[in-house]
Amino acid sequence: MRKFSLVQPENLKELVAFLAKADGQRVILAGGTDLFSLLKDEILNPEIIVDLSRLKELFGLRQEKEALRIGALTTISELASSPIVQKNFFGLKQAAQSIGSPQLRNVGTVGGNLCQRPRCWYFRDPLFQCRKKGGSRCFALNGRNKYHAIFGGGICNIVHPSDLAPSLISLEAKIKIASKDGEKEMLLADFFTLPSVSLRQENKLQPNEVLTEVIVPKPSSHLKSTYVKFTERGSWDFALVSVAAAAEVQGDILKKPKFVLGGVAPIPWRLTVFEQMIEGKKIDEKMAAAAALEALKEARPLSENAYKVDLASVLLTRATMSLLSR
Amino acid sequence: MNQEKRKLKKGISRRDFLKGLGSGALGTAMSTHLIKPASADLERQEGNLPLLPKKNISFVLNGKQISVEVEPGESLLNLLREKLHLTGTKRICDHGSCGGCTVLINDQAVYSCLYPAFKVDGKNVLTIEGLAQGEKLHPVQQAFIDHDAYQCGFCTPGFIMATLALLRQKESPSLEEIKAGLNGNICRCGNQLKILAAVKALASIKGGQP
Ligand SMILES: Cc1cc2nc3c(=O)[nH]c(=O)nc-3n(C[C@H](O)[C@H](O)[C@H](O)COP(=O)(O)OP(=O)(O)OC[C@H]3O[C@@H](n4cnc5c(N)ncnc54)[C@H](O)[C@@H]3O)c2cc1C
Numbered sequence: 300m301r302k303f304s305l306v307q308p309e310n311l312k313e314l315v316a317f318l319a320k321a322d323g324q325r326v327i328l329a330g331g332t333d334l335f336s337l338l339k340d341e342i343l344n345p346e347i348i349v350d351l352s353r354l355k356e357l358f359g360l361r362q363e364k365e366a367l368r369i370g371a372l373t374t375i376s377e378l379a380s381s382p383i384v385q386k387n388f389f390g391l392k393q394a395a396q397s398i399g400s401p402q403l404r405n406v407g408t409v410g411g412n413l414c415q416r417p418r419c420w421y422f423r424d425p426l427f428q429c430r431k432k433g434g435s436r437c438f439a440l441n442g443r444n445k446y447h448a449i450f451g452g453g454i455c456n457i458v459h460p461s462d463l464a465p466s467l468i469s470l471e472a473k474i475k476i477a478s479k480d481g482e483k484e485m486l487l488a489d490f491f492t493l494p495s496v497s498l499r500q501e502n503k504l505q506p507n508e509v510l511t512e513v514i515v516p517k518p519s520s521h522l523k524s525t526y527v528k529f530t531e532r533g534s535w536d537f538a539l540v541s542v543a544a545a546a547e548v549q550g551d552i553l554k555k556p557k558f559v560l561g562g563v564a565p566i567p568w569r570l571t572v573f574e575q576m577i578e579g580k581k582i583d584e585k586m587a588a589a590a591a592l593e594a595l596k597e598a599r600p601l602s603e604n605a606y607k608v609d610l611a612s613v614l615l616t617r618a619t620m621s622l623l624s625r
Numbered sequence: 626m627n628q629e630k631r632k633l634k635k636g637i638s639r640r641d642f643l644k645g646l647g648s649g650a651l652g653t654a655m656s657t658h659l660i661k662p663a664s665a666d667l668e669r670q671e672g673n674l675p676l677l678p679k680k681n682i683s684f685v686l687n688g689k690q691i692s693v694e695v696e697p698g699e700s701l702l703n704l705l706r707e708k709l710h711l712t713g714t715k716r717i718c719d720h721g722s723c724g725g726c727t728v729l730i731n732d733q734a735v736y737s738c739l740y741p742a743f744k745v746d747g748k749n750v751l752t753i754e755g756l757a758q759g760e761k762l763h764p765v766q767q768a769f770i771d772h773d774a775y776q777c778g779f780c781t782p783g784f785i786m787a788t789l790a791l792l793r794q795k796e797s798p799s800l801e802e803i804k805a806g807l808n809g810n811i812c813r814c815g816n817q818l819k820i821l822a823a824v825k826a827l828a829s830i831k832g833g834q835p
Contacts, residue, residue: 300696300698300699300703301698302678302696302698303696303697303698304676304677304678304697305676305677305678305680305697305743306674306675306676306677307674307677308669308674309669312670313669313670313672313674315672316669316670316671316672317672317674318672319672320671320672328741331739331740331741331744332721332736332739335700335738335739335740335741336720336721336739338698339719339720347676348697348698348741350741350743350744352744376733399721399809400724400808400809400810401734401787401790401791401805401806401808401809402721402724402727402734402735402736402787402809403721403736403809405733405734405735406735406736406739406740479672534804534805534808535808535809
């Protein structure tokens with residue numbers, strides 16, 4: 300076992316002050332369900348583990364007038380079983396429920412789920428010094444790439460593994476980030492970054508920052524949401540492809556549709572082309588399927604993952620029809 | 626173990642100590658012992674936090690209060706097996722992908738291989754060793770035997786702990802709920818149907834002990 304030092308701030312103030320000044324490689328620990336794997340395999344080699352568990356202010360859900368506030372340390376189990384989430388954000392509930400297993404949902408947190416590292420087998424294997432780890436190539440490009448990106452790849456072909464992220468983006472969620480300089484909010488959609496922007500990390504979080512809260516705006520009365528996830532195994536698996544969808548449903552018409560794909564790109568992949576094609580029109584299954592095919596023409600599959608294009612097309616259609624039937 | 630016994634083991638608790646003092650004396654005790662000097666708080670707020678190479682934790686393990694020193698990168702699984710020699714909790718994948726290391730923390734099922742040992746400080750941990758009472762097996766253990774719900778037996782402790790967590794949450798889960806509740810455990814011998822039979826039998830025991 301490698302040696303680390305442990306730091307346990309008692310509150311947010313202590314945490315951000317520590318993050319602002321500490322030198323040395325450190326890493327934030329929430330539930331640890333991802334981090335402990337990365338430490339064991341020495342994919343990450345920090346000197347200091349910064350434990351969040353004493354930050355009472357980051358736990359739990361709070362319903363406010365205009366928004367639902369989800370503390371970063373809220374567990375995925377708590378999120379999935381929250382009556383507010385079940386009532387107002389069905390898609391988010393489905394996404395949370397689809398994550399891993401009960402054991403993982405009991406410990407894994409919302410903040411950790413959004414900040415978790417990719418599952419690319421070359422990234423996770425200590426023997427491969429890939430670009431994401433500072434090496435000079437992406438092994439998936441000409442290697443085994445069944446689980447890799449069909450959008451937004453190129454220099455690095457990971458897919459973002461989070462199920463919560465596509466769903467929260469479809470609900471136009473924002474996140475709150477704290478540092479010693481204060482707090483800032485941004486759309487979750489703007490948080491994630493492509494490898495062409497930042498190769499070594501998947502989001503905009505700076506070393507002196509921490510994600511403290513997810514803010515889901517109050518839904519309009521016609522808002523419906525859904526999450527459709529396809530996995531290789533029946534349960535306890537990451538998405539091969541998933542589709543998070545949310546829209547205001549009026550009869551067989553969708554207004555302000557948001558469709559965000561998981562498992563297809565290094566970031567949750569919003570499919571605006573598809574949204575534009577179906578917005579405000581009378582939708583039936585044939586029309587949705589045709590729009591999906593058209594929207595997926597931009598996909599650039601690798602040698603072993605063209606099946607993801609077909610899968611995405613079917614799931615887009617299913618998600619659309621499921622919104623209309625709810 | 627109940628609260629009372631725990632207290633006896635640990636000796637007199639801080640609360641008892643305070644309760645035993647008159648309010649005047651309490652004031653003195655507070656100012657001399659319990660309130661950290663303001664400068665220490667200030668130091669912390671400036672981000673000067675101690676870097677701990679090790680940590681002393683105490684927690685309730687299978688009903689007994691214990692204290693032990695752990696390292697920051699140590700998993701609960703490691704603590705249980707290597708330091709406390711409770712080898713009933715199995716290390717199989719060591720990455721949260723098999724369920725063999727499932728234990729209960731405050732009644733919830735977790736993978737001990739991915740759970741930082743230092744985080745069980747102050748919590749209640751139950752492992753497979755804590756189920757039987759003397760020679761008398763726990764009903765979940767007995768049901769697994771009655772239904773021949775194992776082959777090689779390596780995944781069994783994890784399955785039993787996951788089953789216990791499920792039944793503590795809901796006395797009589799439906800078949801779907803059983804499947805969802807146990808989907809974080811894998812039996813590679815392929816004995817799922819017998820495991821399911823054992824848990825189904827338990828689930829229909831109304832008011833059963835688990
Ligand atoms: C076998 C297995 C199957 C899984 N299946 C799924 C799945 O189907 N869908 C899915 O979405 N996920 C899945 N996961 C991932 C799991 O959901 C994540 O491990 C979990 O959500 C991470 O939460 P955590 O609190 O344990 O994070 P940690 O492990 O503590 O942290 C993860 C990362 O996020 C950073 N971090 C955590 N919190 C913060 C914060 N507040 N601010 C800044 N940085 C932070 C950490 O530094 C670390 O790099 C699976 C994991 C395993 C092991």
